[in-house]
Amino acid sequence: MPRFLSVVPLVFVVAASCGAPAPAPAAETTSKVGGSVTFVAMTDPDTLDLHQTSNPVSSTIFGWIYEPLVYQDLDNSYKGLLAESWTVSPDSKTITFKLRGGITFTDGSPFNAEAVKFTFERLQRLGAKSPIFETFKNVTSMEAKDDLTFVMNMKDPYAPIFHDLQVSYAGILSPKTVRAANDNISRTAIGTGPYSLKEFQTGQQITLERNPGYKWAPALYQNRGAPYVQELRYRVIAEPATQLAALDAGEVDVLGLRAQDLAKYANDARFRVYDSFTFGLTYLGFDAKRPPFDNAKLRAALARAVNKAEIVQVVFENKLAKAQCCPIAESIQGYDTRLKEFELTFDPARAKAELEALGYKAGADGLRTMPDGKPFKPVLYTTTSDTHGKIATLLQAQLKGVGVDLQVKQLESGALLAATPKAEHDLYLNGYSWNEPDMFSLFLSCDRVTSSNRVLYCNGDLEKLIKAGRTELDQARRMQIYYDAQKLTMQEAPWQPLYMPVSKTAVNAKVLDLKQGQAGGLYWHDAWVKK
Amino acid sequence: MFRYVLRRLMLAVPVLLGVSICVFLMASLVPGDPATVLAGDTASAEQVERIRRDLGLDQPIPIQYLRFLERLAHGSLGESTRTHREVLLEIADRFPYTLALALGAVVVSTILGIAMGIFAAVRRGRAADYLTMGIAIVGLSVPTFWIALLGIIVFSLNLHWLPVTGARSPQSYILPIFALSLHSAAVKARITRSSMLEVFGQDYLRTARAKGLRERVVLLRHALKNALIPISTIIGLQFGSLLGGAFIIETIFGWPGIGRLAVQAIFNRDFPLIQGTVLVGAVTYMLANLAVDIVYAWLDPRIRYS
Numbered sequence: 132m133p134r135f136l137s138v139v140p141l142v143f144v145v146a147a148s149c150g151a152p153a154p155a156p157a158a159e160t161t162s163k164v165g166g167s168v169t170f171v172a173m174t175d176p177d178t179l180d181l182h183q184t185s186n187p188v189s190s191t192i193f194g195w196i197y198e199p200l201v202y203q204d205l206d207n208s209y210k211g212l213l214a215e216s217w218t219v220s221p222d223s224k225t226i227t228f229k230l231r232g233g234i235t236f237t238d239g240s241p242f243n244a245e246a247v248k249f250t251f252e253r254l255q256r257l258g259a260k261s262p263i264f265e266t267f268k269n270v271t272s273m274e275a276k277d278d279l280t281f282v283m284n285m286k287d288p289y290a291p292i293f294h295d296l297q298v299s300y301a302g303i304l305s306p307k308t309v310r311a312a313n314d315n316i317s318r319t320a321i322g323t324g325p326y327s328l329k330e331f332q333t334g335q336q337i338t339l340e341r342n343p344g345y346k347w348a349p350a351l352y353q354n355r356g357a358p359y360v361q362e363l364r365y366r367v368i369a370e371p372a373t374q375l376a377a378l379d380a381g382e383v384d385v386l387g388l389r390a391q392d393l394a395k396y397a398n399d400a401r402f403r404v405y406d407s408f409t410f411g412l413t414y415l416g417f418d419a420k421r422p423p424f425d426n427a428k429l430r431a432a433l434a435r436a437v438n439k440a441e442i443v444q445v446v447f448e449n450k451l452a453k454a455q456c457c458p459i460a461e462s463i464q465g466y467d468t469r470l471k472e473f474e475l476t477f478d479p480a481r482a483k484a485e486l487e488a489l490g491y492k493a494g495a496d497g498l499r500t501m502p503d504g505k506p507f508k509p510v511l512y513t514t515t516s517d518t519h520g521k522i523a524t525l526l527q528a529q530l531k532g533v534g535v536d537l538q539v540k541q542l543e544s545g546a547l548l549a550a551t552p553k554a555e556h557d558l559y560l561n562g563y564s565w566n567e568p569d570m571f572s573l574f575l576s577c578d579r580v581t582s583s584n585r586v587l588y589c590n591g592d593l594e595k596l597i598k599a600g601r602t603e604l605d606q607a608r609r610m611q612i613y614y615d616a617q618k619l620t621m622q623e624a625p626w627q628p629l630y631m632p633v634s635k636t637a638v639n640a641k642v643l644d645l646k647q648g649q650a651g652g653l654y655w656h657d658a659w660v661k662k
Numbered sequence: 663m664f665r666y667v668l669r670r671l672m673l674a675v676p677v678l679l680g681v682s683i684c685v686f687l688m689a690s691l692v693p694g695d696p697a698t699v700l701a702g703d704t705a706s707a708e709q710v711e712r713i714r715r716d717l718g719l720d721q722p723i724p725i726q727y728l729r730f731l732e733r734l735a736h737g738s739l740g741e742s743t744r745t746h747r748e749v750l751l752e753i754a755d756r757f758p759y760t761l762a763l764a765l766g767a768v769v770v771s772t773i774l775g776i777a778m779g780i781f782a783a784v785r786r787g788r789a790a791d792y793l794t795m796g797i798a799i800v801g802l803s804v805p806t807f808w809i810a811l812l813g814i815i816v817f818s819l820n821l822h823w824l825p826v827t828g829a830r831s832p833q834s835y836i837l838p839i840f841a842l843s844l845h846s847a848a849v850k851a852r853i854t855r856s857s858m859l860e861v862f863g864q865d866y867l868r869t870a871r872a873k874g875l876r877e878r879v880v881l882l883r884h885a886l887k888n889a890l891i892p893i894s895t896i897i898g899l900q901f902g903s904l905l906g907g908a909f910i911i912e913t914i915f916g917w918p919g920i921g922r923l924a925v926q927a928i929f930n931r932d933f934p935l936i937q938g939t940v941l942v943g944a945v946t947y948m949l950a951n952l953a954v955d956i957v958y959a960w961l962d963p964r965i966r967y968s
Contacts, residue, residue, distance in 0.1 A: 174926060175745075177744040177745050177930075178744070178745050178746055180746070183746065184700075185700070185701065185702035185704070185705070259701075259709055259712045259713050259716065260700050260701060260702075260709075260713060262702065262704055262705075264709060265706060265709070315746075317745060317746050317747060318747075332918070333752070333755040333756065333918060334755070334756055334759075334917075334918025334919070334922065334923065335828055335829065335830070335916070335918045336828065336830075366827065366828065366916065367916055367918070368827050368916040369913050369916070369922070370913050370914045370916070372811055372914070373811075373814065373826060373827055373913075373914050373915065373916060376811075376814045376815070376818060376819060376826045377826045377827050377916075379819055380818050380819055380822070380825075380826045382825065382826050382827060382828075542693075543929060544694075544699065544703075544929070545692075545693070545694030545695075545698060545699045545929060545930070545931050546692070546693040546694045547694075548694055548698040548699065548703060549693045549694035549695070549698050550693060550694075552707070561703075563703075565704065573704050578706070579706060579707075581707040582705060582706050582707040582709075582710060583703055583704050583705060583706065585703075
């Protein structure tokens with residue numbers, strides 16, 4: 132038995148054998164078909180080329196059109212979607228996928244191992260902008276052993292591989308369409324998914340149409356055939372006030388709500404409001420590379436001046452966020468309540484004492500100076516988002532409480548992404564969103580101090596843990612590694628974790644039978660529209 | 663006249679070159695580049711570097727500019743770094759919507775503004791004059807976005823007459839055009855009133871009345887035609903700013919226009935697209951002003967271009 136399977140039994144699942152419920156009577160099924168659901172997109176998708184974007188709007192659209200080999204079930208375990216099953220070699224470096232037969236792309240061509248190989252090789256060739264590009268750099272060769280057997284060889288064992296294979300960017304393309312389009316698929320999208328692209332009106336709307344030939348929906352759904360909703364539309368509306376007006380006017384059916392709009396929609400019979408956790412959290416970071424915040428004691432002292440409960444209450448009215456103790460958010464595998472004892476909890480008296488001890492003395496105006504006598508005015512960098520602006524203002528007040536005069540600089544995302552690798556900032560307020568404990572390697576590893584590690588924190592011990600966590604396939608041992616990594620991070624305090632955003636989505640009451648996952652994600656395949 | 667127009671068009675070339683150099687320099691001074699934005703917040707430094715190389719951003723600025731000129735000579739503004747589509751294609755998708763909005767707003771605001779201006783001028787000093795000019799002051803002072811949101815609340819949410827967003831039906835043009843027109847209608851009303859009042863004092867009007875012409879003819883053919891010169895200047899200038907300044911209205915109404923495209927391009931550091939939208943804006947602005955200069959000659963036969 133391959134090692135991997137002994138510890139993650141759920142991944143070896145043949146979805147088709149999972150005991151699908153008896154199909155609904157034909158008359159009922161037909162009556163559910165039809166209607167449309169309209170979503171909001173902040174912007175156009177930049178491109179529909181699966182391998183040339185990391186854009187969230189594109190990713191959402193891909194989720195309907197393309198299907199990956201595996202999917203994440205309601206309980207967050209990985210199961211086969213286009214793959215029927217898989218085995219992992221004893222050295223954990225080779226994965227052999229047995230693919231599902233009888234599946235066709237919406238251009239009529241068959242889905243097979245050749246298509247999988249074609250897709251992933253294209254990703255290796257053109258995918259520099261794809262979030263899973265780095266994952267496939269570890270893949271040394273791929274082979275279509277027979278029509279329905281696909282083999283993937285990796286340089287090193289890589290534990291988060293199934294996470295990376297289930298994201299919508301890992302969907303399988305139709306080689307026929309891609310070849311016919313000469314690799315230019317920025318406006319074409321042909322997959323095996325429940326929907327196909329009907330129309331792309333730049334700057335206005337993307338329309339998706341039900342794929343009537345779809346009959347391989349995952350076992351988590353009652354409906355294993357084609358979806359009921361005839362058309363899905365993504366309407367481009369950037370302005371929040373207009374989005375709300377469109378929801379009220381019935382032009383839009385699904386919308387994420389802000390704290391200030393919650394009260395209005397919670398009691399409105401025209402809508403249902405769904406809660407869901409997000410897979411990530413927002414943290415206050417310290418530029419750990421440059422003095423004075425290369426000093427862990429100073430970072431810890433400031434972290435103790437932060438009142439997370441107040442942030443969650445004032446900015447989110449205790450509804451749209453939950454305070455977090457630890458670097459891995461509670462919605463993500465690896466979260467461990469035992470870590471709470473290491474949390475740098477709000478304790479202004481202790482923060483003051485620690486600052487005093489470090490030589491940051493308070494002057495006559497109550498504000499502290501650095502040990503060399505210069506005024507202590509650390510600068511916080513954050514995005515231009517309204518939420519981050521409010522939190523930054525609150526942090527200013529909280530730090531002032533311990534005599535620290537925090538300066539705030541809000542930069543739009545392009546400028547912010549460029550500023551942090553140059554270590555222009557002292558403090559950094561932003562979030563991450565990555566449903567894998569391996570988020571450590573993206574946001575806190577030495578390899579990434581010039582890119583996605585925005586706090587430029589590099590610690591040899593943590594680095595060893597991060598490397599171990601990536602290659603350890605034994606689940607229990609892997610979770611222990613992330614326990615240690617989190618403990619170390621909490622003691623060293625390059626981050627003070629603040630909160631996990633909770634999203635509230637209003638859905639028009641005409642939509643029935645929507646399913647929710649453990650973390651609250653919405654699953655649409657059983658949903659239908661009341662006529 | 664023909665030679666004048668030709669000369670003006672030739673003069674446009676150095677102006678546009680100047681504009682493109684300015685845009686290029688400004689874009690390169692802004693912190694962040696397309697590669698960092700495209701790669702997103704989880705990308706490695708190596709990934710960013712690779713995208714930068716693919717886009718030719720590792721070259722010195724003058725070389726990048728020369729490449730841009732080379733492409734321009736071949737009739738191409740390059741590819742959008744975000745969508746990989748020809749910039750001209752991206753603009754062609756969006757420009758008609760903005761043009762329709764701007765033309766609609768120019769027509770509505772001109773008719774409304776001139777009518778209000780004449781009405782106020784002939785009733786100078788009376789209550790109707792103060793009332794009309796009061797309305798104009800309100801139109802000038804109230805922010806466009808507020809009018810737009812108010813329009814949505816009243817006409818879309820309460821009365822259900824008009825759609826909230828998009829440009830899918832003729833009805834969807836009404837609110838954006840109206841919201842965009844108010845401010846410029848107010849400007850035109852005030853200018854029409856004052857230039858009409860100036861013309862009212864002229865001898866040729868007394869002559870026209872003495873000839874026994876009807877008051878309507880005196881007003882429209884003699885007074886208005888002469889008062890139109892400053893108004894036509896304003897129309898030309900406003901047309902340019904309506905094209906470029908429709909951004910807020912486009913954002914509020916989810917309008918697929920060029921203003922939103924340009925602002926998105928700036929956020930994405932999509933240099934070719936920024937360059938393209940600015941150049942298109944500059945060209946339309948220049949053409950609008952050229953058109954105004956030609957209209958001058960028609961309005962006032964004393965004006966001759968050579």
